[in-house]
Amino acid sequence: MAEPVLETKGLTKSFGALRASEDVSIDLRPGEIHAIIGPNGAGKSTLIAQICGALRPDSGDVRFAGADVTALSVRARARRGLARTFQISALAMDHTVLQNVMLGALGARGRPWRFFVPVLSDRGLRETAEAALERVGLSDHAATRTAELSHGQRRQLEVAVALTLRPRAFVMDEPMAGLGAGGSKRLTGFLDGLRTEAPILLVEHDMDAVFALADRISVLVYGKVIATGTVADIRQSDVVREAYLGEGA
Amino acid sequence: MSREHLVNLAVVLALVLLPLAAHLMGETYWVTLATRAAVLALAGVGLNIALGQGGLVSLGHAVFFGIGGYAMGILAYHAQTYTPVIESLGLPGTNLMPLIWLVAAMFAALAALMIGALSLRTSGVYFIMITLAFGQMFYFFALSWPTYGGEDGLSIYVRNRFPGVNTLVPIQFYGVVAAVLLLALLLSDRLARSPFGLALAAARQVPARVAAVGLDPQRLKLVAFVLSAALTGLAGALFADLNRFVSPTMFSWHTSGEIMVFVIIGGVGRLMGPVVGAVVFVLLEHLLGGISEYWQIAFGVLLLLIVLFARGGLIGLIAGREKAHG
Known part of the structure; x- marks a missing residue:
């Protein structure tokens, strides 16, 4: 089996008496979508923060x-090709859609020290950015001020920024959150094709999306991974049913 | 052409034409007032890079203004007394403006690099307090430095030279200052549209995003702080040349506050905000200052109204909300 692109080993993180992550070992293999699910407060955000570098684990x-x-810092991990999308859109609201994506392209290039040439006339950056917008279907909104986008469009923009980084792995924090059924379906279709470009670690609440997309699922409860397996494994698991999916599932 | 472009164009025309008209009508005093406004505007253009583009609320920009002032004062003092600046090296002073500007901008930038590297570890109120504290350190240092006049300051008897210009003629000196200001505005505008400007503006709004795409928001802000200081330092040198006098007051936190206030009145982050703000400041100072020494009360009321009702300052009031660049 191919070596995992991204892997955590025994990650543990406490906040006072609260164990937000306890001995979390997961991996992300080439070409797969690995979904992390779990109830609110299970420690998904803490886990992502440790994977992306915003939080240092206590051990692991x-x-x-x-x-x-x-x-390594968030920045250093990003430079190595770890692209994340944020649960609550972290976009420059005063900028246009195109500018937000160009920031990603600029980050991928890694040299922001050009002071006198208009960024919009930089063809390399612009082409990368426009291609990413095209892929997520936001081309028509390139010149729109980001603050004026709908919630769903902001989620698309988040993904577009991640695309410009040409990453080796994606970490996506609830990309479907707040999308309507149609938007959720479209993004599901898009992510489905994306996994061959780079594997996706997908934290998601939308179970339809998770079951449709995931090659493997890990279930996080109270900071611990209680099960990892295929969609079928997880659906059938009694432990998971009890802890998370509830009786009716 | 957007409304802001038209407003900007009008401001540039006014910068060129009004002082010229005053000169032709023999109103030398107004030319000098215009020069004062243009110099302060330049300091504001500098601050606006840190404050408007980088979101850095610096209450320490008087440090850079003062360093510029003293760079001019010290160099010109040694030039007029024919003594070396540094005894052991035999380094002479100078009264050549471009050289003075270079020294002023460089030392201001160097100070900003050190102050910025320390204070950018903090943010919000702490950043304001640290920059303020540095300002006070420089102020008290200048106050107690007897070599260059201490609290009495330093008088320079002849205005410094600029090749091909008689700087003692008010309109000619204004021409020099206005040219520098226009260049600085061009630079500031270019900066805002550049890749650096894009990343800096993003670092102001969403630092987490900037780090997530692999850039360092703190380093972007530090570079902005240094560039900002260099321009404000340059303005300090011109301010000293205008008055032919430098004193520790240039370092005082009042100065930092005044620059910040008129930038806010004109419009933070707007290209011409500092210019409009400086003109209003100088006009009020002149018109109301003659009536009462408490003229700044009126200025305070204006600030209050702007902050409450016109977030984009006077420029925002006239030109509407800022369009995203592009």
Whole structure:
């Protein structure tokens, strides 16, 4: 089996008496979508923060693209090709849609120290950005001020920014949150094709999307992974049913 | 062409034409007032890069203004007394403006690099307090530095030279200052549209995003702080040349506050905000200052109204909300 692109080993993180992550070991293999599900407060956000570098684990480590990145910053991990999308859109609201995506392209290029050339006339950046917008279907809104986008369009924009990084792995924090049925379906279709480009670690509440997309699912409860397996495994698991999906599921 | 473009164009025309008209009508005093406004505007253009583009509320920009002032004062003082600046090196002073500007901008930038590297570890109120504290350190240092006049300041008897210009003629000196201001405005505008400007504006709004695409928001802000300081330092040198006098007052936090207030009145983050703000400031100072020494009360009321009702300052009031660049 191919070596995992992204891997956590024994991640543990406490906030006072609260164990937000307890011995979390998960991996993300090439070409797959690995979904992390769990009830509110299960520690999904804490886990993502540790994977992306915003939080240091108390113990355990994070490996990415063949190296131990536990001590690296968010920025350094991004530079190595870890692209995340935010649960609550983190976009520059005063900027146009195109500018937000160009920021991603600029980050991928890694040299923001150009002071006198208009960024919009930089063809390389612009082409990367426009291609990403095209892919998520936001081309018509390139010149729109981001604050004027609908919630769903902002989620699309989040994905577009991640695309410009040409990453080795995606970490997506509830990309479907707040999308209507139609939007959710469209994004599901899009992510489905994306996994061959780079594997996706998908934290998601929308079970329809998770069951439709995931190659594997890990269930996080009270900071612990209580089960990892295929969609069928998880659907049938008694432990999961009890802890999370509820009796009727 | 958007409304803001028209407003900007009108401001540029006014910068060129009004002082010229005053000169032709023999109103030398108004030319000098215009020069004062243009110099302060330049300081504001500098601050606006940190405050408007980078979101850095610096109450320490008087440091850079003062450093510029003292760079001019010290160099010109040694030039007029024919003494070396640094005894051991035999380094002479100078009364050549471009050289003074270069020294002023460089030292201001260097100070900003050090102050910024320390204070950018904090944010919000703490950032304001640290920059303020640095300002006060420089103020008291200048106050107690007897070599260059201490609290009495330093008088320079002849205005410094600029090749091909008689700087003692008010309109000619204004021409020099206005040219520098227009260049600074061009630079500030370019900066806002550049890749750096895009990343900086994003670092102001969503630092987490900037880090997530692999850029360092703090470093972007530090560079903005340094560039901002260099322009404000340059303005300090011109301010000293205008008055032919430098004193520790240039370092005082009043100065920082005044620059910030008129930038806010004109419009934070708007290209011409500092210019409009500086003109209003100088006009009120002149018109109301003659009536009462408490003229700043009126200025305070204006600030209050602007902050409450016109977030984009006077520029925002006239030109409407800012369009996203592009």
